Amino acid sequence: MIRKLSEHSRLTARDVAELRKLPMMTRVLDPDDDIVRQGDRPTSSALVLEGLVARYHLLPDGRRQYLSYHLAGDLPDTQALFVDRMDHAVCAIGPAVVGLIPHAALFAAFERRSSLAGAVWRETLIDAAIFREAITNNSSRGPTARMAHLFCELVYRSKAAKLTTSHDCSAPIGLRQLGETLGLSLATVNRSLAELRANGTADLQNGRITIRDWKTLSDIGQFQPTYLHLRKPLDP
């Protein structure tokens, strides 16, 4: 499962052996459970084993700004490895399972195999690329395009992670949360979603994103997957 790193990095057999040796405590989460909170000083990092996990900022008025979503195989809080305090929180979106790996164990593995450090570092850089894309998405595209882009990204990443083979993926996201991701009101989210449904490009139902017309949808969302930096990009 950890071998999602090899989507973007070449790992040797010894790297993989080192990864397998990492101690890990699994933790089962209900929807909306926090894994870490803003201000925490975690001593271990989470690896998503199952489900969907998200990072978010807590705003002064209690609302949230969701920042990114993380699928099985992702490391959603590697930031804490090198930075004292969490400036954001991480929570489960649907039911999820995460593995907690002590920082000390990770550092030790990095010492032994610096290529591992490189792979994790690269992972954090790709996270940053996803954040940048979110800035552009939420700042320069209209509501429907934003939503289309997000759907494309989630499905594309799901496929890259071999979590799905068809044009859909699990995403137990509520419309309110979608709004707090895209910077839109609940009403607009709904109308944009209705638009995507109406033109037959995509749908979100029962916690599942379905893409019916990839070409048109990725056009609407101006989705260009290069920023995800896969070693071998997917076609569809």
Next chain:
Amino acid sequence: MIRKLSEHSRLTARDVAELRKLPMMTRVLDPDDDIVRQGDRPTSSALVLEGLVARYHLLPDGRRQYLSYHLAGDLPDTQALFVDRMDHAVCAIGPAVVGLIPHAALFAAFERRSSLAGAVWRETLIDAAIFREAITNNSSRGPTARMAHLFCELVYRSKAAKLTTSHDCSAPIGLRQLGETLGLSLATVNRSLAELRANGTADLQNGRITIRDWKTLSDIGQFQPTYLHLRKPLDP
């Protein structure tokens, strides 16, 4: 100059010695010159020596989305160390000077002193934190608050980098660029700026941001500097 890293990381004398040995080619830039372009595969990383530098996405219609600003001492394209292709570009905002350090030299230094790798890694993680804050800023705050937040961030970082001691900093940013940073039209940018001028909290003139009332401005922009992860935060 490189010792800006010590704002957030503890460096030993030997780390510093290693940094001083790095080979570097300086390059002088006019306003708007690109340092790297989207799609490039750079073989060296830039260190800002003078002036202001920005990252941006190029949009299909030719407009830009500015993503972050980088002051003297920053490493604006460390991403390229571990990722094949640039997914964004980096350009000079005003006149600027950068130092180009070959990736090979950096990797060699990391091998010799892994604490250096950690410091640079941490720097990239703080970049990511700045991106996250930009998502929140552009998605969940009104025009004036966005601008206030950006001004606070730039001045705060300038002070942290010892580039200024008063409540102002050099920022040769045009209003169009401000708009392409904050996701606002030129007209709105101007009106929001007028508002900040009118209530005596801040100003932008002759390529210089001046903050007249820090307390009120940071209130308007909901600016909380924790996400910058300085080892010792500033008060004012």
Next chain:
DNA sequence: CGACCGCTTGATCCTAGTCAAGGGTGGTGG
């Protein structure tokens, strides 16, 4: 069976975008 929660839809308001015009400044060329 009832209450609650999340989705859906409609009506209204208001904010930010668009369009258009004017003013200041610096640079270039006559």
Next chain:
DNA sequence: CCACCACCCTTGACTAGGATCAAGCGGTCG
């Protein structure tokens, strides 16, 4: 040296699109 031009900032009028408010619907869980 001056005239012209280009660029950027500034301001106003109008418009459109998204936020807000409000109500109805449908499923689920107690």
